[in-house]
Every structure is written in structure tokens, then in C-alpha cells.
Amino acid sequence: NAQGGFYGNALQAASRRGHEQIVRRLLDKGADINAQGGFYGNALQAASSGGQEQIMMLLQDNGAHQLV
Numbered sequence: 919n920a921q922g923g924f925y926g927n928a929l930q931a932a933s934r935r936g937h938e939q940i941v942r943r944l945l946d947k948g949a950d951i952n953a954q955g956g957f958y959g960n961a962l963q964a965a966s967s968g969g970q971e972q973i974m975m976l977l978q979d980n981g982a983h984q985l986v
Contacts (some may be wrong), residue, residue: 919953926956933973934964941973951982 929949932940941961945951951961958964962982965973978984 924962926958926960927953929953930956930958930964931962933970934958934968936965936968936970936973938973938976941976944960945976951977951980964983 920962927949929944929951930953933951944962954960956964960982962984964975965977969978
């Protein structure tokens with residue numbers, strides 16, 4: 919959940935780039951799925967801006983809010 923940099927946090931970076939296994943691992947380890955920060959705002963917005971539909975579904979299935 920460390921914040922900083924362009925993406926805001928590791929979950930946002932992995933979501934934006936479509937790294938599904940990393941996203942799953944971060945969620946398993948308790949990453950804040952709705953954390954705000956960085957250029958994209960949150961992980962769901964980062965995945966959306968990157969066209970990562972599978973990641974978007976994964977995030978939503980795990981409790982990501984569409985409008986945070």
C-alpha cells in the first residue's frame with residue numbers, strides 16, 4: 919500500500935500494465951483495492967485507461983468501486 923510515483927502504488931501499476939498474476943498476489947497480500955493516488959486515481963481507473971478488461975473484472979470481483 920506504499921504510495922508514490924506516477925502510478926500511485928504497485929496495484930495501480932500492475933493493473934495499468936495488465937499483470938494479472940501480480941494483481942492477484944497484491945490482492946492476496948491485502949493491497950487496498952480502492953487506494954487513491956497517482957495519475958490514474960485508483961487501480962480500476964488505471965486498468966480501464968490501459969484497456970485491461972480482464973484486470974477490470976478481477977478488480978470489480980474483489981470489491982473495487984467504480985466511482986471512488
